[in-house]
Amino acid sequence: IYGKKMVDIIADYYDTVDSIPPKSTVSPGYLSKLLSREVPEDPETFEDIKSDIDTKIMPGITHWQSGNFFGWFPSTNSFPCMLGEMYSNMFSIVAFSWVSSPAATELETIVMDSLGKLIGLDKRF
Numbered sequence: 001i002y003g004k005k006m007v008d009i010i011a012d013y014y015d016t017v018d019s020i021p022p023k024s025t026v027s028p029g030y031l032s033k034l035l036s037r038e039v040p041e042d043p044e045t046f047e048d049i050k051s052d053i054d055t056k057i058m059p060g061i062t063h064w065q066s067g068n069f070f071g072w073f074p075s076t077n078s079f080p081c082m083l084g085e086m087y088s089n090m091f092s093i094v095a096f097s098w099v100s101s102p103a104a105t106e107l108e109t110i111v112m113d114s115l116g117k118l119i120g121l122d123k124r125f
Contacts, residue, residue: 002046007086009050014065014079022069026060 034056044052063069065077095104116125 005046010079010082017063017065018067020063020066022063022066024060024062031056031060 035052093101093104095101095108098105
C-alpha cells in the first residue's frame with residue numbers, strides 16, 4: 001500500500017517542484033530544534049513520517065530538480081533514473097560476482113562496454 005503511495009508522492013513532487021522555492025532559507029541547526037534526540041520506542045505511522053518530511057525536512061531541502069534552480073552543479077538524478085532505481089531495488093541484488101547475480105554482472109559489463117565505446121575508450125578497457 002505504502003509503495004504505491006510513495007510513487008504518487010514522488011510523481012506529485014516532480015509535477016510541482018517548479019512551484020517550490022528552489023533554495024532553502026533555513027538557518028544552520030534548524031532541524032535539531034524540530035526532531036527528538038531520542039530513538040522512538042514504537043514505530044511511527046507512515047502518515048506521521050510523511051508529515052515530518054513535509055513540515056520539517058522539506059523546508060531544508062535544496063530542490064536540485066527544479067527548473068528554477070541554476071546553482072552549483074547540474075542535477076544528479078532524473079525521474080526516469082528514479083524509476084529504474086526503484087525497479088532495481090525491487091530485486092535487492094548483491095552483485096559480488098557473476099555467480100551471485102549473473103544478469104546483474106552481465107548487464108553491467110554490457111552497459112560499461114557500450115559506454116566505453118560511446119566515449120571512445122580503447123577496447124582493452
